[in-house]
Amino acid sequence: MVTTRRLGRTDFEITPIGLGCLPFGGPGVTDRFYATITQPVATEIVRAALAGGITWFDTAEMYGKGHCERTLTTALREHGIEPGRVTIATKWTPLLRRASSIGRTIGARHAALQGYPVDLHQIHMPHGGFSSIASQVRTMAELRAAGKIGAIGVSNFSAAQMERAHQVLREYGLPLASNQVQINFVERGIEREGVLEAARRLGVTLIAMSPLRTGLFTGAFHDDPSRLTSMRRIRRRLAGFNARTLARTAPLIDELRAIGTAYGATVGQVALSWLTTFYGDTVVAIPGASKPRHAAESAAAMDLRLTEKELDRLDELSRGLS
Numbered sequence: 001m002v003t004t005r006r007l008g009r010t011d012f013e014i015t016p017i018g019l020g021c022l023p024f025g026g027p028g029v030t031d032r033f034y035a036t037i038t039q040p041v042a043t044e045i046v047r048a049a050l051a052g053g054i055t056w057f058d059t060a061e062m063y064g065k066g067h068c069e070r071t072l073t074t075a076l077r078e079h080g081i082e083p084g085r086v087t088i089a090t091k092w093t094p095l096l097r098r099a100s101s102i103g104r105t106i107g108a109r110h111a112a113l114q115g116y117p118v119d120l121h122q123i124h125m126p127h128g129g130f131s132s133i134a135s136q137v138r139t140m141a142e143l144r145a146a147g148k149i150g151a152i153g154v155s156n157f158s159a160a161q162m163e164r165a166h167q168v169l170r171e172y173g174l175p176l177a178s179n180q181v182q183i184n185f186v187e188r189g190i191e192r193e194g195v196l197e198a199a200r201r202l203g204v205t206l207i208a209m210s211p212l213r214t215g216l217f218t219g220a221f222h223d224d225p226s227r228l229t230s231m232r233r234i235r236r237r238l239a240g241f242n243a244r245t246l247a248r249t250a251p252l253i254d255e256l257r258a259i260g261t262a263y264g265a266t267v268g269q270v271a272l273s274w275l276t277t278f279y280g281d282t283v284v285a286i287p288g289a290s291k292p293r294h295a296a297e298s299a300a301a302m303d304l305r306l307t308e309k310e311l312d313r314l315d316e317l318s319r320g321l322s
C-alpha cells in the first residue's frame, strides 16, 4: 500500500507518482516531442497506471487543445473510474492571452474532461500572457470560489513568482497548492534558485515534470545510442540528448543500475524513487509513458525504499551534472 501525500495545503491526497499525460496530446505541441498515441494504447497506459496504484493524472489545455484531456477521461471511463475517484490536474495556457481567458476557457476544460472535475488548475507558465501573475491568480481564486476548480497551482514559476501567487491567494484564504517544474538528476535548479526553500516554507508541493529527463534516466539510450537518431529533434535538443550527455551521465546510470539490481528494479525506477524520497514529501513526480509497460514500471517505483546511503551516493554523482 503506497502512502499518499497532501497536495500542498489542500485536502487532496495524491500518490508520490502521478501519470504525465503529455504523450496523449496528439497534434500540436505533443507530436513535436513524441509519436502519436492512439486511444486504445492510451487506455492501456491508464490501466497500467491505475493497476500500479497511481491516483492522479497531469494534463493541459496546451496538449492538443482538449485532445489530451479527452483521451485521458475516455480511458478513465472505459475502466469504470467514477469522476472524483482520481485527481486530475490540468493547465491554462497564458500565451498571448489575458487573465479573463481563464474564466472563458474553463467551460472548454470541463467539456474536454467529460464530467471529470478540474481538481487542480495550473497556470502553465509565468510568461507570455498579457496580464500580471496577480490578475491570473485572482481569476483562478474566483473560479475556486465559484466551485469550478478544486485547487490552484502554477508551473515553471520562480521562487519570487511563487511568493507573489501565494500572497495573492492568501487574500482569499486559499493555498497555492503546487508549482510544476523540471527536476531530475541534471536539473536541480530548485536547490540553487530558492524554489525548494520557498516551497517548503509556504507548504507548496513541487511537481517534477520530465523526471526521467524525457527518457535519459531509464538507461535505454545508454544501452542503445542508435535510438537517438529516431528521436524527435526538439526532444533531443531540449533534453540535450547527444553522445557527450550519454558519456557524462554513464557513471550515474551504472550506479542506478547497480542499486536497481539489488532490488530487482530498473534504472528508471531507482531514479524516480530517488526523486520522490530525496526531497522528503515536497517533491512528487509525473513520469510520462508511451507504452503500458512504462506506466507499470513507474508506478512500481513507489514500492522501492532506498537507503540513506544510496540516496546520498546518487546525490553525490548527480551534483556534478546539474
Ligand SMILES: NC(=O)c1ccc[n+]([C@@H]2O[C@H](COP(=O)([O-])OP(=O)(O)OC[C@H]3O[C@@H](n4cnc5c(N)ncnc54)[C@H](OP(=O)(O)O)[C@@H]3O)[C@@H](O)[C@H]2O)c1
Residues within 6 Å of the ligand: 019, 020, 021, 022, 023, 034, 035, 058, 059, 124, 155, 156, 180, 208, 209, 210, 211, 212, 213, 214, 215, 216, 218, 220, 268, 286, 287, 288, 289, 290, 291, 293, 294, 295, 297, 298
Ligand atoms: N509544465 C510543463 O511545462 C511541462 C513540460 C513538460 C512535461 N510536463 C509534464 O511532465 C510529464 C512528463 O514529462 P516528459 O514526458 O517530458 O518526460 P519524462 O517523464 O522524463 O519521460 C517520459 C518518456 O520517457 C520514456 N520512458 C518512460 N518510462 C520508460 C521506461 N520505463 N523505459 C524506457 N523509457 C521510458 C518514454 O518515452 P519514449 O517511449 O518515447 O522513449 C516516455 O514518454 C508530461 O507528461 C507532462 O505531464 C510538463
